[in-house]
Structures are given as C-alpha cells and as structure tokens.
Amino acid sequence: MSASLKLPIFMDNNSTTRCDPRVVEAMLPFFTENYGNAASRNHSFGWVAEEAVESAREQVGRLIGASGKEIIFTSGATESNNLAIKGVASMYRKKGNHIITTSIEHKAVLDPCKRLERDGFEVTYLPVDKFGRVSPEQVAEAITDKTILVSVMAANNEIGTLQPLAAIGAICKARGVLFHTDAVQAVGKVPVDVEAMGIDLLSLTAHKLYGPKGLGALYVRRKNPRVRLDALMDGGGHERGMRSGTLAVPGIVGLGAACELAGKLRESETQRLLTLRKRLYDGITAELGDIGLNGHPIDRLPGNLNLSFAFVEGEAMMMGIRDVAVSSGSACTSASLEPSYVLQAIGVGDELAHSSIRFGLGRFTTEAEIDFVIRQVITAVNHLREMSPLYEMHKQGIDLSTVAWAAH
Amino acid sequence: MAYSDKVLDHYYNPRNVGSFDRADPLVGTGVVGAPECGDVMKLQIRINEKTGLIEDAKFKTFGCGSAIASSSLATEWLKGKTLDEAMDIRNTAIVEELCLPPVKVHCSVLAEDAIKAAIKDYQTKNLGSAAVAEPLMVGV
Secondary structure, three states: OOOOOOOOEEOEOOOOOOOOHHHHHHHOHHHHOOOOOOOOOOOHHHHHHHHHHHHHHHHHHHHOOOOHHHEEEEOOHHHHHHHHHHHHHHHOOOOOOEEEEEOOOOHHHHHHHHHHHHOOOEEEEEOOOOOOOOOHHHHHHHOOOOEEEEEOOOEOOOOOEEOOHHHHHHHHHHHOOEEEEEOOOOEOOEOOOOOOOOOOEEEEEHHHOOOOOOOEEEEEOOOOOOOOOOOOOOOOOOHHHOOOOOOOHHHHHHHHHHHHHHHHHHHHHHHHHHHHHHHHHHHHHHHOOOEEEOOOOOOEOOOEEEEEEOOOOHHHHHHHOOOEEOEEOOHHHOOOOOOOHHHHHOOOOHHHHOOEEEEEOOOOOOHHHHHHHHHHHHHHHHHHHHHOHHHHHHHOOOOHHHOOOEOO | OOOOHHHHHHHHOOOOEOOOOOOOOOEEEEEEEEHHHOEEEEEEEEEOOOOOOEEEEEEEEEOOHHHHHHHHHHHHHHOOOOHHHHHOOOHHHHHHHHOOOHHHHHHHHHHHHHHHHHHHHHHHHOOOOOOOOOOOOOOO
16 A cells, blocks of 8 residues: 555545645635626726636636637536526427436436426436437437427436437437537536537536536527527526626636646546556456446546446445445435436346445546555455355355345 | 444444354244345344254345344344244344434344244244244244
C-alpha cells in the first residue's frame, strides 16, 4: 500500500465529484469581493457579476458546442430536466400530448413524465437492450403525430451505457420532434455536441464535473428550431424569462470554470480512467470468479464500472469494503427497498441486482487507490462467499434457478 | 446508514459459520428467504441424542450485514437450549440485542423463521423416533 493513501477512498464519482480546487479558487472572489447582483445594471458591482456570468455562459456553451446565449442557469439537473420536460409540455400542448423517453432514465426525468401522465399526457417508456441501449429505430417507431418531445439520457448513471444520441437526434429532426437529453453524466466525460447530435435541450449539472453542488444548466436551442419553454417559476424574468431568480453568481462561475477545465482535460482524463478501470477490473477478476459486468463493455462512461458479485449481497459487500465509498443496486441500499430498476430493465435478475456494486472512478482516483480497492474487494467477497448458502449450493453444482425458494 | 457495534462485530467475526450434514437425523435445517429478495438464511441445529438439547448450531447467510448478524446471533443463542426454549426466541429480542433500525426488522424476522424451520425439519425427520427424548410439537 502506498504511504500516501488516504482513507476513506471516494470511488462514487457517478453520484457526485470532489470540487476541483481550481474551481473553488475561481469562485472565491465572488463571495466576498465581487458579490454584486448580476441583474444590477447601474453600478460596478452588478457589472462585474454580470460579466462573470456571461463569461461562464460561454464556457458552458463551448463544452457542448453551443452558444452562451443558449445556456439557462438552474439549481441543478433535476430542475433542468423538470424545466425542459414540463416547460415543453406546457408550451407545445396544443401541438400534441405525447412524450417518448426510456425506462432507465433518472428519476428526475421519469417523475416529471409521470406527473404529466396524470395531467393528460401520454408517455412511451422505451425498453432497452441487455446493455442498456435504446435503438434509434425504436425511437422512430414510437413517434406519432402527437409526439412533441423525445427525452433520452446521454449516459446512464448506474451502468454508464452511452446512448446513440446523434442517430436519435437526426430522427427527431427529420420528424419535427424536440430532442432533450439528460447529459449529466456525459458532459465533460465523453464528447457531447448539440449541433452534431441534433440536441434541442440538454441538462447538465456542475457537481458531476468537479464543480459545486446546487448549480446546473439547461441548454435551450435558439435556432433551427427556436425552442420555447413555459417557466416553472414566476418572478423577475431572469434567464430569458425561463428561469426567474437572482443568479447564483459564485456557483455559476464555478460551473463555468469546471466546464472549461473539463474541456481541456477530457481526452487525457479519458485515457487515464480507461487504464485505471481496466486495472480495477483485471485485478478483481484475476482472483474472483462469477462476476458479471453490467452495462456495455465498450460504449460506456470511462470512469464507470458496475459489477455483480454473484452469491454476495451488495450492502454486505459495501460493509466489507468500508474504507471505500461505492454504490450498490441492492434493495437494501435504496429507500424503496426495491432493487435497481435500471438493472432490472437490462434483464439482470433480481438476485444479481442485489449483488451489484458501482465503482465510479474520477479525476482524483489514483493507481494506489485502485490497488487498495482490489485487495479490499477480494477479501470482502471471499469472506462473504464463505458465509453464503448460495455459494455453497453453487459449488455443490445446484442450479439456483431451479430451487423452490420460500420467498417472503 | 450507521451500523451498531454489535452488528459490526457479528459481521466481521461471524459466529458458527458452516454446515452440518443435512442427512444426519440429529440435524435440523432451515432455509428461508429467496435470492431475488436479497436474503437467504440457512440455519442448522444439531441435537444431543441423550439430553435432547441443541448442542451446536451453524449458519450461512446471503444478505446484508444485519441479516448476517441476526443469524450469527441466533446460532449463539440456540446452543444449549431445549427445542421448546428455542421455539420461544422472538425476533424482537434480536432487534433489541443488535439495535436494528426499523428498516432492518425483517432480517430478525427471517432469523426467527429460520430457527423455527430448522426445528420443524428436525422434528419431521424424527417423528416417532427414539432419538426424540420427549414429545415435541410439530407443524408450527
């Protein structure tokens, strides 16, 4: 073990990320020095704040191939998704009442859709293949003359699978349907370009790309077509009337700085993460059998590794690697006591969903940390399999799927 | 969520992990739960032929830390008990001993079920057999 290894280790970068010190540095003056209201038009405090906001807008736009004018600042991706989906639904209701999305979206997309269903909209939840991908053909087949919006995430938060955005965007364009993508996990990690991918609305958040929590953005296309939205909140008419509320200048500066850094570092970071992820996977599988990879083997976020350790329950596993922060699709770790709906949607059986662990590698993950995690995982899995009646039965050659369990 | 020290202790130092021969007439085996529910407990007791007491107990559990701790604790409590005493072990006692939060109460229920299933298995095997020292309740 490296002497510099600091515990606990954060390997849950799909849930959030450490704010990059360079981002914090950029934000600091906007708390105590340049604390003006960006909407104050008549004094220098306001001008300085506004200039910083506009510069951040450009930084965000540049990362996704958009103009700064098309960026609306929000409180985070949940708000961005709500604004995109409900805002479009309300504005284009006369045109149609049908929305298409996928079964593995984040709750911040699924739940607004469910609310719209209660309000008379129809929503199609497209199924995904075993890797978690939706096909452009499925989208094309689902579009009707009532469809006003297609919302497909860029990358899945649990299994990291990337969706064929460009092909879906082209279909939406051809059929005159707006295309929204929840790109929270993808922005800054894989190439995202709203022009090349035909994206009309895009949600992102700062805290997934080494920026601060509480700050997100929604890209809203201004031409070809010009997308209009009904605001969720009424107020001072900030952000082209789409999102009222005094701008959170320090956070906005942080998001801008995070986007600029992400743009500069993305390619080298991708290479580094792919190497580290391979090291993690190879290290674990070299010593442990009966491990399943959840998600796509290649078309996935570079930092995401989601594994199912057969015969071992996820929460017990997390207890076993207590110095390492990860996530699990096990019911025991969720508030609902249901196993991950994403893993269920890709056909992972409930028993393997309970056995899943998501490793989220990031900018600050080191090789020494990976090596430590490999040892911890191997020790924990061996400890738990020794205790597992399922592993015992498996070793005796019993096919677990043929056992009549006394389900409770 | 934070685990109690007792849960952690049973998790890291589980008592009586292992298996007896299921076919042994002196062994009772209870398997409860299902993999798709996220927990399966196998609890086994071995009865002393002469005294009729539970002389040893073993478990294997697939489940969260609280499920492991509940079954580990159960094996500790079972040793030296008569079958009647064992039947009286309640999940609430396990909850209390391990300080399980409400969301983990089902782990203790599973442990109680496993105890009862193991006793029932032993009794079913030994109906009318000389190995049974005294009349036992069946069909609980």
